[in-house]
Amino acid sequence: MRVSIALIRPLVVRTVAVTDPRDLLAHLPGTAPYAWIRRGEGLVGWGVAARAEVPPGPGRFDWAREWLASLFEGARIDDQVGLPGSGPVAFGSFTFDRDVPGSVLVVPRVVLARRQGQAWLTTIGEAETLPVAPATEPGRIRYGDGTLSAPEWQHVVAQAVAKIKAGVLDKVVLARDLRATAEREIDPRALLARLADRYPECYTFSVDGLVGATPELLVRHIGRSIESLVLAGTVSRGTGPAEDAARAAELYASAKDREEHGYAVASVRQALAPLCAELHVPDEPDLLVLPNVQHLATRITGRLSDGASVLDVVAAMHPTAAVGGTPTDAAIEVIRELEGMDRGRYAGPVGWIDSRGDGEWGIALRCAEVSGREARLFAGCGIMGGSDPAAELAEAQAKFRVMQYALEG
Numbered sequence: 080m081r082v083s084i085a086l087i088r089p090l091v092v093r094t095v096a097v098t099d100p101r102d103l104l105a106h107l108p109g110t111a112p113y114a115w116i117r118r119g120e121g122l123v124g125w126g127v128a129a130r131a132e133v134p135p136g137p138g139r140f141d142w143a144r145e146w147l148a149s150l151f152e153g154a155r156i157d158d159q160v161g162l163p164g165s166g167p168v169a170f171g172s173f174t175f176d177r178d179v180p181g182s183v184l185v186v187p188r189v190v191l192a193r194r195q196g197q198a199w200l201t202t203i204g205e206a207e208t209l210p211v212a213p214a215t216e217p218g219r220i221r222y223g224d225g226t227l228s229a230p231e232w233q234h235v236v237a238q239a240v241a242k243i244k245a246g247v248l249d250k251v252v253l254a255r256d257l258r259a260t261a262e263r264e265i266d267p268r269a270l271l272a273r274l275a276d277r278y279p280e281c282y283t284f285s286v287d288g289l290v291g292a293t294p295e296l297l298v299r300h301i302g303r304s305i306e307s308l309v310l311a312g313t314v315s316r317g318t319g320p321a322e323d324a325a326r327a328a329e330l331y332a333s334a335k336d337r338e339e340h341g342y343a344v345a346s347v348r349q350a351l352a353p354l355c356a357e358l359h360v361p362d363e364p365d366l367l368v369l370p371n372v373q374h375l376a377t378r379i380t381g382r383l384s385d386g387a388s389v390l391d392v393v394a395a396m397h398p399t400a401a402v403g404g405t406p407t408d409a410a411i412e413v414i415r416e417l418e419g420m421d422r423g424r425y426a427g428p429v430g431w432i433d434s435r436g437d438g439e440w441g442i443a444l445r446c447a448e449v450s451g452r453e454a455r456l457f458a459g460c461g462i463m464g465g466s467d468p469a470a471e472l473a474e475a476q477a478k479f480r481v482m483q484y485a486l487e488g
């Protein structure tokens with residue numbers, strides 16, 4: 080069922096500068112938080128001024144853009160800050176598969192933000208001052224298999240390898256899920272606090288029960304400048320600096336990982352080139368070192384040739400070969416055939432957009448769908464012709480650790 084509601088229409092929006100709130104997450108009053116935070120900066124929101132369940136299908140990003148345009152055009156906006164993310168903002172999260180329902184856009188009633196030493200508060204309608212009850216801990220966590228057990232998933236990886244060797248496709252990203260049941264209702268704020276603390280380099284996010292800390296920036300859009308951080312190719316962390324360095328060297332020297340990374344970069348370049356007057360794609364990847372894994376990473380920057388909004392750019396980019404594969408259509412077919420599960424919003428775009436069309440969107444990785452005492456965790460790996468199913472399983476386990484830590488501490 081399609082539901083789009085503006086609880087307050089027209090939106091009467093006011094943004095004012097405020098003194099530095101420091102820990103943004105500490106200000107979230109309720110258990111349905113909106114968040115997008117990296118290195119202590121970003122936006123948090125609460126309450127709902129307007130919300131849309133985006134209908135699935137090929138035109139879903141256009142639908143989302145038009146819904147937002149009509150909402151924001153009719154808004155009365157008093158924005159005393161005038162920075163990306165000030166004025167009305169929508170948080171959003173889209174399903175990986177365009178034909179699967181569940182994509183959502185929400186304009187919170189209150190947004191508190193912090194960026195480069197400036198902080199602001201946006202309120203829609205009457206400002207609500209809600210008491211901040213401390214986040215509750217989920218208690219003991221029990222895990223169970225998701226759709227496939229570990230041996231079943233390894234078998235599926237082997238089937239994908241066979242398809243790649245047979246020339247059906249070049250690369251496919253296969254994911255698995257894990258079920259967690261907590262002793263008590265899971266308060267996303269408890270997870271966010273741990274994620275932001277342990278994974279400051281990542282984007283800690285929360286949108287309608289999807290909670291995670293993704294290292295992968297799909298696109299940051301400020302004016303006409305865009306930026307993307309493409310990740311693909313992974314090794315786990317070692318036990319100390321020497322082992323870390325040895326593993327990083329292995330990653331750089333691995334033809335399989337370099338090729339896997341190359342496909343992801345090519346997919347982003349191909350999506351962005353038609354939209355950009357300038358595009359800079361480095362020849363060699365960098366290394367992104369996280370507490371659980373190390374990734375090959377390429378930072379792509381560019382300048383849009385027209386006033387496309389961040390959602391237009393997201394529409395052109397998703398799914399990149401960091402979460403789909405190469406060629407895209409063949410990879411989506413193989414994912415549908417082999418994974419045997421609905422990814423939901425995992426590996427879909429997640430982020431925020433303001434009324435100027437600026438925003439930041441990541442790929443929803445290292446995340447879980449949280450509901451009541453249950454959480455569904457996701458992790459995936461790029462599969463190539465040279466992939467070893469056991470090594471891919473170990474890589475997925477290392478990626479699950481992000482949300483396991485968020486749940487357990």
Ligand SMILES: C=C(O[C@H]1C=CC=C(C(=O)O)[C@@H]1O)C(=O)O
Nearest residue numbers: 310311312313401458459460461
């Ligand atoms: C699909 C995931 O990671 C992607 C991003 C970085 C590295 C990846 C890899 O090396 O396989 C994946 O392409 C995930 O974390 O679930």
